[in-house]
Amino acid sequence: xxxxxAGEGNSHSNSSTKIPSSASSSSSAILFHTTSKRKTMEEVxxxxxxxxxxxxxxxxxxxxxxxxPLPHKATAASAAAGRNSFRSMILQDFLAGAFKDPPTSSSSxxxxxxxxxxTVLSLSSSGTFRPGFDYTAFRPGPPNSNSDSSYxxxxxAPAAGSGxxxxxxxxxxxxxxxxxxxxxKLISDDPFCISGGDRRYKRMIKNRESAARSRxxxxxxxxxxxxx
Amino acid sequence: xxxxxxxxxxxxxDILGPFNLSVPLQITYNxxxxxxxxxxxxxxxxxxxxxxxxxxxxxVFYTLVMVNLDAPNPSNPTLREYLHWMVTDIPATTxxxxxxxxxxxxxxxxxxxxxRIVFMLFRQLGRNTVFEPDLRxxxxxxxxxxxxxxxxxxxxxxxxCQREAGSGGxxxxx
Numbered sequence: 550x551x552x553x554x555a556g557e558g559n560s561h562s563n564s565s566t567k568i569p570s571s572a573s574s575s576s577s578a579i580l581f582h583t584t585s586k587r588k589t590m591e592e593v594x595x596x597x598x599x600x601x602x603x604x605x606x607x608x609x610x611x612x613x614x615x616x617x618p619l620p621h622k623a624t625a626a627s628a629a630a631g632r633n634s635f636r637s638m639i640l641q642d643f644l645a646g647a648f649k650d651p652p653t654s655s656s657s658x659x660x661x662x663x664x665x666x667x668t669v670l671s672l673s674s675s676g677t678f679r680p681g682f683d684y685t686a687f688r689p690g691p692p693n694s695n696s697d698s699s700y701x702x703x704x705x706a707p708a709a710g711s712g713x714x715x716x717x718x719x720x721x722x723x724x725x726x727x728x729x730x731x732x733x734k735l736i737s738d739d740p741f742c743i744s745g746g747d748r749r750y751k752r753m754i755k756n757r758e759s760a761a762r763s764r765x766x767x768x769x770x771x772x773x774x775x776x777x
Numbered sequence: 778x779x780x781x782x783x784x785x786x787x788x789x790x791d792i793l794g795p796f797n798l799s800v801p802l803q804i805t806y807n808x809x810x811x812x813x814x815x816x817x818x819x820x821x822x823x824x825x826x827x828x829x830x831x832x833x834x835x836x837v838f839y840t841l842v843m844v845n846l847d848a849p850n851p852s853n854p855t856l857r858e859y860l861h862w863m864v865t866d867i868p869a870t871t872x873x874x875x876x877x878x879x880x881x882x883x884x885x886x887x888x889x890x891x892x893r894i895v896f897m898l899f900r901q902l903g904r905n906t907v908f909e910p911d912l913r914x915x916x917x918x919x920x921x922x923x924x925x926x927x928x929x930x931x932x933x934x935x936x937x938c939q940r941e942a943g944s945g946g947x948x949x950x951x
Contacts, residue, residue, distance in 0.1 A: 755852050759890075762851060765788050766891070766937065766946060769814040772784035 781813065785933055788814070789895055792846055792858070794919045795929055800839070800869075801831030802898050802932035811896075816946060817936045822894075825862065825873075825882035830898065830932075832869025838901045840865045840927060841873060842918055845885055845938075847892040856914040861885055861894070865907040879909035885938050891945050895935040899927035 782798060790796070804811040805827040811817070830839055841864045848859035861883050867876035885894055899922055901907060907925045910916060922928065939945050 759852060762891070763946075766814065769784040769788045770947060772781070 785813065785935070789846060789893055789933070789935055792918075793895060793897065793930065793933070796933055797929035797931055798933065800898060800900070800931040801829075802896065802934055803829045804896055804934045805829070811934055811936050813933075813935055815936050817894075817938055818941050818943075819884065819886045819938065820941055822938065823884045828864075828867075828873035828896070830867055830869060830871060830873075835868040835870050837869040838865070838904050839867045839869065839876075839931070840899045840901055840907050840925075841867060841876070842897045842899065842921070843882075843894065844897075844916060844918055845887075845892050845894050847887075847890060848914070849888060851890040851892060858916045858918060860910065860913040860916040863909065865901070866904055879907070880913065883913070887938055887940055887943075889940075891937050891939045891943070893935055894938050895933065897930040898932035900931050902926050 782796065785796060785798075806817065806821055806824075811826070828841060830841075832839070841862070842860070843862035844858035844860055845856075846858055847854050848856040860880055862878075863880035864873050864876040864878050867873055885892065897918060907927070910921060918930075922930070937946060
């Protein structure tokens with residue numbers, strides 16, 4: 550399904566025309582339905598993207614970054630996750646990030662411009678973790694402070710060009726990575742994790758006993774066929 | 778009969794000990810006799826059942842005991858066994874209405890899980906030799922029988938009971 554989309558998407562046409570193209574060439578109705586759902590979300594996302602960026606966010610080249618700073622990273626992400634799922638991740642992650650970092654950041658005018666590429670990039674990095682990236686560097690501190698300082702420091706980054714792309718990734722990453730790391734922290738550092746294993750063990754024992762009772766009832770039923 | 782004994786032993790024998798099944802016993806709720814292992818909901822067992830006892834000599838007296846083996850929860854039966862009903866001095870070949878009620882009938886209302894409700898009939902050594910226990914919960918039929926020289930149960934009937942809206946247990950007729 551995704552491959553067929555990629556095949557049709559390689560034409561450098563506007564994303565809004567993707568749906569008709571896929572619809573015309575879709576062989577199976579099922580595929581069309583699923584891709585159309587994805588397209589709808591993508592379309593909405595693109596509608597949000599396009600006015601703010603003023604660019605065609607259509608990932609004709611594998612890089613989805615609107616500023617075109619990190620084609621290689623986006624390439625890896627899109628290649629790995631597939632374009633459509635990549636976009637959905639973008640939207641969800643962006644929303645998750647939006648909750649963590651209120652839009653009233655330091656950079657007001659350029660915020661939308663900054664918001665999109667970082668989220669795009671952060672999603673790509675969240676999709677495929679770059680081994681060289683030091684995640685731990687951004688663990689401490691609330692995401693707000695990190696992002697604010699990062700946003701402030703990187704207001705001029707996009708204007709600077711590709712040099713700021715790395716910084717953008719770095720700056721935006723804590724927001725989404727925090728989401729991920731916080732969940733990881735719960736799993737690994739939570740003291741309840743230890744008793745969680747006990748609870749799981751007890752639950753398993755109780756399940757087995759219940760199964761044994763059920764088998765006993767079944768055996769009784771077979772030995773004494775009931776008339777009811 | 779051997780089939781019945783083996784199935785009884787497998788399902789309730791571990792708690793209620795060995796049996797000496799020798800006397801016919803019929804429990805009837807709403808004109809329907811209870812079959813071992815059948816499923817009855819609380820609505821069907823609201824009132825005490827009719828209990829008919831076999832035998833041949835009405836100078837022989839029996840005690841009927843009704844217990845719940847899985848109170849309050851089969852996974853955690855902290856109240857096992859819960860005494861629902863006890864009638865003594867039932868003459869053979871008659872029914873429970875001829876006996877003397879020691880513990881009044883309390884209709885079972887399980888909240889969680891599928892509970893095993895068991896009727897047992899014990900042969901008394903003589904009339905007026907069995908006395909009521911203090912508590913309903915944590916009752917031990919084995920110890921009670923030993924205390925009053927009742928020997929092994931001469932008849933057993935049991936059914937499964939779960940809450941009215943419960944969906945546990947078998948779904949289709951095998």
